[in-house]
Amino acid sequence: MPSIRGHNLLIIGGSAGIGAAVAKLAAAEGVNVAIASSNPDRVATTIKILKETLLNANITGYVCDVSQADTEQQLEKLLTDVTAALGAPLDHIAYTASFLEFKPVSAVTMEWITQTSGHLPFNVPALLGKVAPRFLRRAPTSSLVFTGGRITDKPIPGLAILAGWATALTGFARSLAVEVAPIRVNLVSPGSTDTDHHGPPEVRGPKMAAVAKASLLGKVGKAEEVAEAYIYLMKDSNCTGARLAQRAAWQVIFGCTPTSDWPDCLSFFNHGLSFKGAYTFLSITMSIKPTHALFEINCRCLKICK
Numbered sequence: 001m002p003s004i005r006g007h008n009l010l011i012i013g014g015s016a017g018i019g020a021a022v023a024k025l026a027a028a029e030g031v032n033v034a035i036a037s038s039n040p041d042r043v044a045t046t047i048k049i050l051k052e053t054l055l056n057a058n059i060t061g062y063v064c065d066v067s068q069a070d071t072e073q074q075l076e077k078l079l080t081d082v083t084a085a086l087g088a089p090l091d092h093i094a095y096t097a098s099f100l101e102f103k104p105v106s107a108v109t110m111e112w113i114t115q116t117s118g119h120l121p122f123n124v125p126a127l128l129g130k131v132a133p134r135f136l137r138r139a140p141t142s143s144l145v146f147t148g149g150r151i152t153d154k155p156i157p158g159l160a161i162l163a164g165w166a167t168a169l170t171g172f173a174r175s176l177a178v179e180v181a182p183i184r185v186n187l188v189s190p191g192s193t194d195t196d197h198h199g200p201p202e203v204r205g206p207k208m209a210a211v212a213k214a215s216l217l218g219k220v221g222k223a224e225e226v227a228e229a230y231i232y233l234m235k236d237s238n239c240t241g242a243r244l245a246q247r248a249a250w251q252v253i254f255g256c257t258p259t260s261d262w263p264d265c266l267s268f269f270n271h272g273l274s275f276k277g278a279y280t281f282l283s284i285t286m287s288i289k290p291t292h293a294l295f296e297i298n299c300r301c302l303k304i305c306k
């Protein structure tokens with residue numbers, strides 16, 4: 001895999017959770033890292049911790065709130081400031097900012113759907129797609145990495161609107177890859193990952209324990225594990241329009257949801273193979289429709305048991 005040593009990376013949402021883990025891994029690989037988020041104290045604390053952990057790391061922090069109506073201006077200013085300080089274009093931008101508000105469909109309003117629910121999960125990535133290419137080196141070594149979630153494939157009651165935005169982002173990233181080539185555009189789709197995203201410790205602890213119990217592997221993801229997916233997507237100069245999913249193997253649990261998303265099917269088969277026969281696929285049907293513009297593999301896992 002090509003090295004990313006010396007590359008310039010900006011992580012929007014890099015002061016906590018998955019974004020901070022990406023910052024740490026990238027800095028350890030010799031990448032010049034800039035993190036940005038809305039809370040100045042959080043940015044300063046994370047920079048301090050990363051610098052104490054990685055003594056020679058080149059890490060800088062920026063304050064940028066992308067939750068308001070002036071998001072495009074905020075992004076423009078952030079990218080101008082970061083590239084001016086670097087004296088060079090960026091090689092990669094990872095977007096991991098998150099502040100989610102949930103409402104069941106029965107409680108939504110037009111205003112909430114259009115102005116609130118989709119802002120961080122979709123509107124900001126869309127505006128980044130507009131603004132970022134001018135600040136990225138125009139080469140296949142450059143990349144934009146967005147963040148979705150397993151909600152795209154695995155329904156959770158009460159999260160239908162979020163599932164809609166996450167699914168929209170998947171399609172957006174794939175299409176943007178065509179519009180901004182040779183800059184690459186990819187998406188990481190984490191499963192449940194133990195971060196502040198799940199609330200304060202008293203909420204997060206029991207919630208993560210319950211999710212781990214229900215998962216095949218008996219665990220949830222760690223931010224450092226998920227961060228590896230972003231690093232891979234930055235390194236692989238052949239990879240664009242892709243989605244990498246990490247989900248503690250919920251998809252091979254008995255009674256899993258059928259999916260028609262072909263990269264998932266492939267990862268599904270890879271998982272199955274890597275279990276070296278510990279799991280038996282009782283019934284898998286697979287059909288290839290050659291009439292489709294791109295072929296579609298329709299995979300149905302009817303029953304899997306241990």
Ligand SMILES: NC(=O)c1ccc[n+]([C@@H]2O[C@H](COP(=O)([O-])OP(=O)(O)OC[C@H]3O[C@@H](n4cnc5c(N)ncnc54)[C@H](OP(=O)(O)O)[C@@H]3O)[C@@H](O)[C@H]2O)c1
Nearest residue numbers: 013015016017018037038039066067097098149193195197
């Ligand atoms: N953790 C999971 O289980 C999980 C599962 C699936 C998908 N995801 C997705 O993975 C991504 C990262 O999640 P995470 O678990 O790392 O979340 P997290 O620990 O809560 O971190 C979120 C980051 O976003 C920043 N942020 C929040 N509001 C912002 C704003 N208005 N402007 C700029 N930055 C802002 C936060 O910093 P400030 O507070 O300083 O602004 C923080 O750095 C999100 O897209 C999330 O939806 C997470």
